[in-house]
Amino acid sequence: VDYIADVAEWMLSTYPSAQLVMIGPVGDCFGSYAKAKFDALRDSGRFKSNLFVYADFLVVPQELKLACDFCLMPSRDEPFGYVDIEFAWFGASIVGSLRGGLGKLPGFYFQILNADSSSHMQEALRNAITDAMQCPPETLASMGASARASAFPVGTWQGELMQAYECVIEKYFRKTGPGALPPTVSRNFASQMSSSSSLAESDSDELADDLPVGEDFLRQEASEREMQQLVEAKLSGVSFPNASALIEKVEWERELSQERSCFSRKLGHxxxxxxxxxxxxxxxxxxxxxxxxxxxxxxxxxxxxxxxxxxxxxxxxxxxxxxxxxxxxxxxxxxxxxxxxxxxxxxxxxxxxxxxxxxxxxxxxxxxxxxxxxxxxxxxxxxxxxxxxxxxxxxxxxxxxxxxxxxxxxxxxxxxxxxxxxxxxxxxxxxxxxxxxxxxxxxxxxxxxxxxxxxxxxxxxxxxxxxxxxxxxxxxxxxxxxxxxxxxxxxxxxxxxxxxxxxxxxxxxxxxxxxxxxxxxxxxxxxxxxxxxxxxxxxxxxxxxxxxxxxxxxxxxxxxxxxxxxxxxxxxxxxxxxxxxxxxxxxxxxxxxxxxxxxxxxxxxxxxxxxxxxxxxxxxxxxxxxxxxxxxxxxxxxxxxxxxxxxxxxxxxxxxxxxxxxxATGMLRTWRHKSLAKMALSADAETLARARRSREGGGGGPAPGKP
The missing domain is CATH 1.20.1250.20 (MFS general substrate transporter like domains)
Incomplete structure (x- = not known):
């Protein structure tokens, strides 16, 4: 969400007819950073009719979902992704990153070539937004129809999971021999926990003697709430190029504040x-x-x-x-x-x-x-x-x-x-x-x-x-x-x-x-x-x-x-x-x-x-x-x-x-990402949707206009 806040001013200035809607609670430090950026844009008075921000829980009406043309998802990591499916079933095209489970729906995606570079992420998101805004209306209509017809049946997922298990078992027996038995796991967790507890009680004194001592051992890590408060305090009157730089600075300053020596704090400047x-x-x-x-x-x-x-x-x-x-x-x-x-x-x-x-x-x-x-x-x-x-x-x-x-x-x-x-x-x-x-x-x-x-x-x-x-x-x-x-x-x-x-x-x-x-x-x-x-x-x-x-x-x-x-x-x-x-x-x-x-x-x-x-x-x-x-x-x-x-x-x-x-870890690009990039950039979204439905047995999502 912080990347959306970073490019919001550019997007609303470049496309005056666009409207941006942001709904949801703050949640973490990145949310605090995004809220501060959006509040500054709103208070400037430049985008009164283009920007709506509500930093709390809100039941989103179906009419609002149907009115959205795009769903922005520039995620750093996304195991599967439900938000993109939620808006795709209402006809919205996805604008986001090819990360984790994203890329399964029609949209405009960018490949993350340098995950640790905020400037790269911002530039890639701006390019994806530009492609989306310049897309012809008939192509968007075709992508919306394909998105509403998309489906992800549980049976298909279960079948793929069973295939993975079968593959693992086959490799295990191929390595150990056909007569080998798979390793068993005891289910008597109560007895195990009981024996572990008695062992811990009997050896507690010896374990305590082995623990390191000193002021540097086990410093208290900041809670999420404390970090949010520190981030919000740092944001007052000071601007940062991105959320990562802000959070890194806050964490380092908190670490230095616990130093007893003034010289050590100077060395950490x-x-x-x-x-x-x-x-x-x-x-x-x-x-x-x-x-x-x-x-x-x-x-x-x-x-x-x-x-x-x-x-x-x-x-x-x-x-x-x-x-x-x-x-x-x-x-x-x-x-x-x-x-x-x-x-x-x-x-x-x-x-x-x-x-x-x-x-x-x-x-x-x-x-x-x-x-x-x-x-x-x-x-x-x-x-x-x-x-x-x-x-x-x-x-x-x-x-x-x-x-x-x-x-x-x-x-x-x-x-x-x-x-x-x-x-x-x-x-x-x-x-x-x-x-x-x-x-x-x-x-x-x-x-x-x-x-x-x-x-x-x-x-x-x-x-x-x-x-x-x-x-x-x-x-x-x-x-x-x-x-x-x-x-x-x-x-x-x-x-x-x-x-x-x-x-x-x-x-x-x-x-x-x-x-x-x-x-x-x-x-x-x-x-x-x-x-x-x-x-x-x-x-x-x-x-x-x-x-x-x-x-x-x-x-x-x-x-x-x-x-x-x-x-x-x-x-x-x-x-x-x-x-x-x-x-x-x-x-x-x-x-x-x-x-x-x-x-x-x-x-x-x-x-x-x-x-x-x-x-x-x-x-x-x-x-x-x-x-x-x-x-x-x-x-x-x-x-x-x-x-x-x-x-x-x-x-x-x-x-x-x-x-x-x-x-390369910071510049990851796997074969799956390459195939997803080809799919996401394809203009014939309707053909891709038909192929997907035929492969998955003809299942479909909700009808247009219905959840």
């Missing part, structure tokens, strides 16, 4: 759509790659094997340990501990140590960055996977653009490194750790429940996309070496630092623009995400091919730079879209934890293997830090590594393309 605490966690994750950038700035080629092989191996092992700790530890204290651990690798450049020791430390600390990804935007996006996907996808993609900074820091002096390290430790380690120690209650009790992979069998997109991601990691060393090749003769790149920073800035700017497009046009988000996530050519493959083609022609340097920048942009967009696609498919933050842990371990091992593949192909122990020869020769050899992995990865992502739309 919402800025740019998310609490300050969320932005701090986001910053901790994004600045993670700066630690190896400061530590590896002066690594020589003899230490390349330790950092390129031992580091990812230790990272894969430590990632499992950090994820297990996330299941048993308080989130805020675990993240604070992970931040303080960063001080160890930051101090490595200032004292003597072995290369394997430094590589192991970097692997252990680097894998803790996943914790900040697990808990990102908890205060603003719990339950909203689509919004979480957009934000986290941008963060993951932007984080990957730190690679060019590694080379830019190689020429920095010791004094500059001391100042940079000190500033980084204060701003991105100590202060965030202090904030996490005082985080609001949500960040103290919302630990990971468990690591479970039972859902993987049902999500084919994730399996294919994970395999493609691991394959691309085998060319990780090759992509890092490409910037080094650009500095060799005959290219003579003199502005290395500016080149690296410009490369990262262009890629990050492109991702920001792409995120704006996704938020501005949510209805097209599915197409864009699918295209870039599944059909993007790997950037490393393009760059290797370009450098191999340059040969001795010095004039191609500018063209090479253009292709390097374009391919980097395309690769960043593919990485961003891939992150959004994964988060939209897993359907849960905790499923994402399981997915990220498994893929992170495999990709870390693949990165270690890629070092040996690069060394085997080029003959250089560490091409990233040291190389002799023409870049054309190295690029050709790297191409033999990149080509098989990239082509196989591209094929896997292309196959995953066909499963994404059916498995």
């Amino acid at each position: 919402v800025v740019f759509g998310a609490p300050i605490m969320d932005w701090i966690i986001c910053l901790c994750y994004m600045t993670g790659p700066l630690i190896p950038a400061l530590t590896l700035a002066h690594v020589n080629s003899s230490d390349g094997q330790a950092f390129s092989v031992l580091r990812p191996v230790m990272q894969s092992v430590a990632l499992i340990a950090w994820t297990m700790l996330a299941c048993v530890c308080s989130p805020n204290m675990l993240m604070a501990f992970a931040l303080l651990m960063r001080l160890v690798p930051l101090s490595l450049p200032f004292w003597d140590h072995s290369a394997p020791f430094a590589a192991a430390i970097l692997g252990i600390v680097g894998s803790s960055d996943y914790l900040f990804l697990y808990y990102s935007f908890m205060g603003s996006s719990v339950g909203d996977v689509s919004t979480l996907a957009m934000r986290t996808g941008w963060i993951m993609a932007a984080r990957e653009q730190w690679d060019p900074v590694f080379m830019a820091l190689e020429d920095s002096g010791f004094g500059a490194q001391v100042w940079v390290t000190g500033a980084f430790a204060l701003a991105f380690v100590l202060l965030p750790a202090l904030a996490l120690a005082q985080a609001p209650v949500l960040y103290r009790v919302f630990s990971v429940p468990e690591i479970n992979y039972s859902w993987v069998r049902k999500l084919r997109f994730l399996k294919l996309f994970a395999a493609a991601t691991v394959l691309e990691a085998f060319s990780q060393s090759s992509s890092t070496a490409l910037l080094r090749l650009r500095q060799l003769e005959p290219f003579e790149l003199t502005w290395v630092q500016g080149y690296c920073f410009l490369l990262a800035a262009v890629a990050a700017t492109t991702m920001v623009l792409f995120s704006v497009v996704l938020r501005r046009y949510p209805s097209y988000a599915v197409v864009l995400v699918k295209a870039f996530a599944c059909c993007t050519l790997p950037a490393t493959l393009l760059q290797c091919w370009a450098e191999a083609e340059v040969r001795h022609n010095f004039n191609l340097s500018k063209s090479l730079d253009v292709l390097i920048f374009v391919s980097t942009i395309v690769g960043a967009l593919g990485l961003y879209a891939g992150a959004v696609a994964v988060l939209a498919t897993v359907g849960s933050r905790w499923r994402f934890v399981s997915y990220a842990c498994a893929v992170g371990v495999c990709t870390s091992i693949a990165r270690g293997v890629s070092y040996y593949l690069m060394a085997l192909a080029t003959g250089e122990r560490d091409l990233v830090h040291h190389a002799n020869g023409l870049p054309t020769h190295f690029a050709k050899r790297l191409l033999f590594i990149v080509l098989p992995a990239s082509v196989t990865s591209l094929l896997l992502r292309f196959v995953a393309f066909f499963f994404f739309e059916n498995e």
Whole structure:
């Protein structure tokens, strides 16, 4: 009902002859929001003869039902739907969403492509209303006749239910064998309840001792009545774009009001759509790659094997340990501990140590960055996977653009490194750790429940996309070496630092623009995400091919730079879209934890293997830090590594393309929805009604004009 309130002003202004009738009690927070919106429209005096609102129970006369041309039902979820049948039997056509049981009657329906986006729902409802208002009268008359003749016999439903039971029983005996007996359930509920009660009484003391204690345990959840009062109080004098944003704000403010610490309440203050605490966690994750950038700035080629092989191996092992700790530890204290651990690798450049020791430390600390990804935007996006996907996808993609900074820091002096390290430790380690120690209650009790992979069998997109991601990691060393090749003769790149920073800035700017497009046009988000996530050519493959083609022609340097920048942009967009696609498919933050842990371990091992593949192909122990020869020769050899992995990865992502739309939770579109869309958009409603009556045995609804 809140979506109807959101588009009511547009509808009555666009179609002055239309009349809108809203009858029924408030019921919940969405009803309170809709009532406030309708009251504001009524009090404005602009729609006195077009708008009738009665927010209470009312016996609707049959004459009013017969006078209605359309019934608006933009439901978020609808198990079966009786209101649409009630008005359809009086000749009204349905204008609503293809959700649950809706779509069984003639009408104008829209497909929900992004269920968590209110702007998408409003736009889709406006388009459906436009189609309904522009429909020819003779077509509406035909649809009304078909609606009045519709029927849903109980016998048909019972037959379909029996078929479902028979199918389940058949599969059970096929699996267990023909001689097996079905599992039985005891009907002696009284004895069971009696034994359970006695057990509970005898063990009550032991159970009480096992319960967690503290002020954060079992906070009182707001009742529906209390939430309605808070929503109505918030609506006085303040406008909101949609009901979801209002309710989320009210719930979060109520949660913060129970915080005893003033500092914790300040950390929960919402800025740019998310609490300050969320932005701090986001910053901790994004600045993670700066630690190896400061530590590896002066690594020589003899230490390349330790950092390129031992580091990812230790990272894969430590990632499992950090994820297990996330299941048993308080989130805020675990993240604070992970931040303080960063001080160890930051101090490595200032004292003597072995290369394997430094590589192991970097692997252990680097894998803790996943914790900040697990808990990102908890205060603003719990339950909203689509919004979480957009934000986290941008963060993951932007984080990957730190690679060019590694080379830019190689020429920095010791004094500059001391100042940079000190500033980084204060701003991105100590202060965030202090904030996490005082985080609001949500960040103290919302630990990971468990690591479970039972859902993987049902999500084919994730399996294919994970395999493609691991394959691309085998060319990780090759992509890092490409910037080094650009500095060799005959290219003579003199502005290395500016080149690296410009490369990262262009890629990050492109991702920001792409995120704006996704938020501005949510209805097209599915197409864009699918295209870039599944059909993007790997950037490393393009760059290797370009450098191999340059040969001795010095004039191609500018063209090479253009292709390097374009391919980097395309690769960043593919990485961003891939992150959004994964988060939209897993359907849960905790499923994402399981997915990220498994893929992170495999990709870390693949990165270690890629070092040996690069060394085997080029003959250089560490091409990233040291190389002799023409870049054309190295690029050709790297191409033999990149080509098989990239082509196989591209094929896997292309196959995953066909499963994404059916498995994405926030953008669900099943085969049934597609068939309902075809039926709803069909102009020959009378033919559909005759086919339905013949299939159901000729049953019919009430005659026109009768209930």
